[in-house]
Amino acid sequence: MIPTEWFLVLSAILFAIGVCGVLTRRNGITIFMSIELMINAVNLTFVAYARLFGDLHGVMFVFFIMAIAAAEAAVGLAIFISLFHHRASIDVDEANLMHW
Amino acid sequence: MSYAFDTTDIVLSVVKIAVVLLALLNVVPIMVWVERRGSALIQDRPGPNRVGPFGLLQSFADALKFILKEDIIPAGAHKWIYTLAPTFGLLPALTTIAVVPWGRKFFIEEREFLGRTLFEGGRWFEPVIVNVNVGILIVFALASLGVYGIVAAGWASNNKYSMFGAIRASAQMISYELALTLAAVSVLLAAGSLRLTDVVWQQSGTFRLFDTIPIPAWNAFSPAMWIAFVVFVVAGFAETNRLPFDFAEAEAELVAGYHTEYSSMKFALFFMAEYMAMTTMSALIVTLFLGGWDIPWYNEPPTFLGFILSVAAFVAKVALLLFVFVWVRWTIPRLKYDILMRLGWKVFLPLAFLNIVIVAAFIAMRWL
Amino acid sequence: MLEFIVFFFFAAVAIVFALVVILHRNPVVGALSLVASFFALAVMYVLLDAPFLAALQVIVYAGAIMVLFLFVIMLLNLQHVAEPNTRPVQQFLGYFASATFAAGLVYYVSKYAVLHALPPTRFSTSAQAIGERLFEAYIFPFEMVSILLLAAIVGALMLSGKAAVAIR
Numbered sequence: 038m039i040p041t042e043w044f045l046v047l048s049a050i051l052f053a054i055g056v057c058g059v060l061t062r063r064n065g066i067t068i069f070m071s072i073e074l075m076i077n078a079v080n081l082t083f084v085a086y087a088r089l090f091g092d093l094h095g096v097m098f099v100f101f102i103m104a105i106a107a108a109e110a111a112v113g114l115a116i117f118i119s120l121f122h123h124r125a126s127i128d129v130d131e132a133n134l135m136h137w
Numbered sequence: 138m139s140y141a142f143d144t145t146d147i148v149l150s151v152v153k154i155a156v157v158l159l160a161l162l163n164v165v166p167i168m169v170w171v172e173r174r175g176s177a178l179i180q181d182r183p184g185p186n187r188v189g190p191f192g193l194l195q196s197f198a199d200a201l202k203f204i205l206k207e208d209i210i211p212a213g214a215h216k217w218i219y220t221l222a223p224t225f226g227l228l229p230a231l232t233t234i235a236v237v238p239w240g241r242k243f244f245i246e247e248r249e250f251l252g253r254t255l256f257e258g259g260r261w262f263e264p265v266i267v268n269v270n271v272g273i274l275i276v277f278a279l280a281s282l283g284v285y286g287i288v289a290a291g292w293a294s295n296n297k298y299s300m301f302g303a304i305r306a307s308a309q310m311i312s313y314e315l316a317l318t319l320a321a322v323s324v325l326l327a328a329g330s331l332r333l334t335d336v337v338w339q340q341s342g343t344f345r346l347f348d349t350i351p352i353p354a355w356n357a358f359s360p361a362m363w364i365a366f367v368v369f370v371v372a373g374f375a376e377t378n379r380l381p382f383d384f385a386e387a388e389a390e391l392v393a394g395y396h397t398e399y400s401s402m403k404f405a406l407f408f409m410a411e412y413m414a415m416t417t418m419s420a421l422i423v424t425l426f427l428g429g430w431d432i433p434w435y436n437e438p439p440t441f442l443g444f445i446l447s448v449a450a451f452v453a454k455v456a457l458l459l460f461v462f463v464w465v466r467w468t469i470p471r472l473k474y475d476i477l478m479r480l481g482w483k484v485f486l487p488l489a490f491l492n493i494v495i496v497a498a499f500i501a502m503r504w505l
Numbered sequence: 506m507l508e509f510i511v512f513f514f515f516a517a518v519a520i521v522f523a524l525v526v527i528l529h530r531n532p533v534v535g536a537l538s539l540v541a542s543f544f545a546l547a548v549m550y551v552l553l554d555a556p557f558l559a560a561l562q563v564i565v566y567a568g569a570i571m572v573l574f575l576f577v578i579m580l581l582n583l584q585h586v587a588e589p590n591t592r593p594v595q596q597f598l599g600y601f602a603s604a605t606f607a608a609g610l611v612y613y614v615s616k617y618a619v620l621h622a623l624p625p626t627r628f629s630t631s632a633q634a635i636g637e638r639l640f641e642a643y644i645f646p647f648e649m650v651s652i653l654l655l656a657a658i659v660g661a662l663m664l665s666g667k668a669a670v671a672i673r
Contacts, residue, residue: 043516047519049614062527091628093635097643114574270556271560275556
């Protein structure tokens with residue numbers, strides 16, 4: 038049986054990579070993908086702890102996170118399509134107006 | 138998770154994997170021949186008949202031709218992804234079959250061989266590579282990866298026809314996967330399990346129509362699942378990119394779609410992936426709706442003979458469905474793209490939902 | 506032994522492809538790498554005795570969400586978008602901050618995150634167990650999520666549909 042810490046460390050590294058992507062990149066789609074990466078790192082933590090404690094609550098949380106991530110992807114990509122229609126770019130520096 | 142394997146288990150697993158992979162690989166040349174002769178039959182022309190009797194060796198001539206062609210990577214193509222894309226397409230086609238049961242399980246007696254005791258205490262031989270309790274989900278998970286081969290190839294080729302093929306394929310596959318999955322949900326509701334062996338067992342045996350005529354208890358014959366069967370088969374055609382849904386390729390509009398730029402063995406890999414995906418889809422349709430390895434009106438004994446007979450039945454059903462794939466391809470013309478999307482979202486998806494409700498009602502009324 | 510090899514191999518796959526996602530300038534390569542990374546995470550779920558979640562991970566993330574990403578990237582033709590380095594100082598600070606964050610997180614997680622006193626428990630994540638939990642204890646969040654998905658569909662249509670373009 039693999040120790041739970043190892044999964045947590047892997048999750049921490051992936052989460053930090055996601056943070057790095059959000060902080061350093063300006064391409065909206067890449068930032069969005071980094072966020073998905075962070076969400077997945079969190080999912081891994083949930084499942085690792087769920088196994089450690091031997092109950093299903095963590096698994097249920099992952100289940101809901103996946104559903105919400107799907108919704109988030111749909112809306113987020115729609116926002117980027119809309120942004121692209123207006124600015125012909127998805128550089129997040131261009132998204133400097135709250136309303137368009 | 139326990140990995141308590143002994144040597145016999147490992148040997149049996151390797152034998153199963155080898156048998157299934159060899160069978161799957163050998164389907165390709167046979168299907169190429171069937172496709173070419175079948176199209177000739179339908180279009181009333183002789184078809185390939187020079188290489189070997191009835192042109193049987195035509196596939197090998199084709200393979201030789203593929204190998205001898207020049208392997209081109211177009212300028213401006215993304216080299217890595219262009220080279221890897223054919224394997225993206227091939228992997229799901231090769232791996233999905235692993236959870237599909239292809240015969241009745243039988244009991245192997247303990248026996249002596251060269252002074253060693255084999256199969257100590259006897260053991261059951263389950264003719265499926267991995268019998269996991271989430272079998273059907275694994276199928277859909279791997280099948281959903283099939284789109285990446287097409288998308289990666291279309292994008293990496295740096296060709297606008299390839300690109301259109303890739304964009305169309307991604308939209309089409311996502312849309313029809315929903316209908317495919319929901320149609321399968323009906324079957325799983327009836328079987329009460331995600332394990333494909335359970336799905337097949339639930340379909341073995343007969344039910345009596347009007348209390349007189351015995352009919353095999355296959356899902357396709359059960360009134361609750363007619364709609365699901367039709368939806369699943371149609372969505373299966375769309376998932377495997379076969380006519381009338383071959384929009385990723387669409388040779389009349391997009392030259393050759395996503396594999397316009399491919400030549401030589403890379404093209405051959407796409408070709409193989411297509412036929413393997415067809416075989417896997419046929420095996421899946423057979424397993425979910427046509428009773429899997431079940432022989433109608435016959436109760437296979439749990440012996441080697443029963444196993445062989447059930448495998449023969451399974452292969453026969455898959456072969457029949459593969460012929461239907463060819464038959465449909467050369468009979469029905471390609472749809473228009475907007476009609477395809479409208480069909481997927483506004484006809485097949487609601488129909489699949491409707492069927493889930495019907496099956497649930499049947500279960501609630503204890504008719505199933 | 507075998508599971509340790511599998512763990513390290515797929516952990517390496519997950520991390521390397523995650524790095525490709527944030528470092529490669531081509532979003533299509535990034536999206537394909539993210540698929541590989543998610544696939545490696547699905548293997549992690551199998552190692553954590555949750556094959557149901559592993560299948561779900563591949564179906565939802567690799568099969569649906571990432572295809573959507575690729576579709577949008579190709580539709581908007583974003584693969585040749587240049588990303589000029591206009592703020593080198595901030596970018597360096599970003600790398601530095603996230604590296605520090607990673608180091609701290611890994612340190613504290615490996616040191617304090619696990620209570621070793623817990624006895625090993627049986628952990629069943631069969632579809633049946635999850636289904637029963639979903640429709641009993643979690644029925645309200647389940648309904649909420651379905652409403653959220655509906656709202657997302659409407660929102661996505663509003664944002665990207667023909668109507669939005671016409672209003673503009």
